[in-house]
Amino acid sequence: MLSIQQLNQFYGQSHTLWDLDLEVEQGKCTVLMGRNGVGKTTLLQSIMGLLPVKSGEIIYRGRGMEVGLQKMSSERRATLGVGYVPQGRQIFPLLTVEENLRIGLPARPDKLRQVPEFIFDMFPVLKQMLSRKGGDLSGGQQQQLAIGRALAIKPELLILDEPTEGIQPNIVAEIGDIIRKLNEEIGLTVLLVEQKLPFARKVADNFCLMDRGRQVANGDIGDLDEQLVKQYLTV
Template identity: 50%
Template sequence: MLKTEDLTLHYSGSQILNGITMGAETGHVTCVMGTNGVGKTSLLKAISGTHPRSGGRVVLNGEDLPHLPSHQLARRGVGYVPQGRMIFPLLTVRENLETGLSCLPRAERVVPEAIYDLFPVLREMENRRGGDLSGGQQQQLAIGRALVLQPKLLLLDEPTEGIQPNIIQQIGRVIAHLREEGKMAIVLVEQYLDFAYEAADHFYVLDRGSVAMDRPKADLSKEDLAASFSV
């Protein structure tokens, strides 16, 4: 389970996150929504260590995560799929997946077969360069790369952005499968309302770097969610 307490983040002199307190349970999907520029991506960067947080606590499965760079937090079980995918275009699909293994003990540095079961296209194209893949295929690769480290927490930043509908459906099925396995907490930043409402168990809406809404899906209709911010 993930907990953040009074999480703050600054870019130069500007404060972007204003004391974010939230939770994400293992075996559940927690969705963070809001209009552009309210701090959703910054929140994931602060949790993953991609951008150092200014203050506050991050606790994962009862363990305080100190101020560490992203590769060290990955060793502690934080998997991050950034907006824009950020795959290595000149490496093959298999080589891209193997980059995620560097955070594991040497004896465990093997790409699990389960990754190919979730994303069969990665097996079909494992010797193709990442830059030769379509946007949807690159997104599957980015998610697969995060999963090879067997994370306790998976952070997904707008995985449907610019993706064709059939791949969006497949990504939705993968998220549902990971939730049912119950081995990780999943935090999803998403703008696509229908996808988010289908996938998530709990919603946070951000506004100007603060939590404007914190409600479980069971208490929230899709119409109410849509009314809480302008999509």
């Protein structure tokens, strides 16, 4: 579904991603892990076109096509079926829940003009709060709104940056169940940045570990052993 090859990225003179390779298997959930500051969010922003890349390829296979994303705008990437939930949610606090959900609808291939009902099946609380301002929601509700907004574009690839950060445990469990449901029942491909190891083990099929802007290990989530955890994840 997504193939990243020899990706390099810079902040000014600082080399932040080094010849990075990553394969995201179609229909699977891949978790991207590593200590703070190793380049995980930078990689996601590069995939989404929010940061420029110096060199390398980002190949996306979706909606019956294979395309290189690295020179496309972020808006164009959304129309190709790439949904994104950024770190910190970044909902629009002065817009209503319904207005937040409707923002991505023009990117849908079928040009649907109303929020798909299945989003409310996933997140019933959003239907109860359609007229409430996004900024008035709790952190967990805002995260559900951010995921719902990304799903509204009918993505084939959903990218989430630390969706459990600052969220109460019951909502964390609910988000995990929804990711698995989207992955297993709908076949949605998921790329997830996550710090919580139990959550990652629960939802992911595959893992990729990063350290200092490079991929240092990858494989089936069952192969993420204690030696790797200690070497690359333990603070």
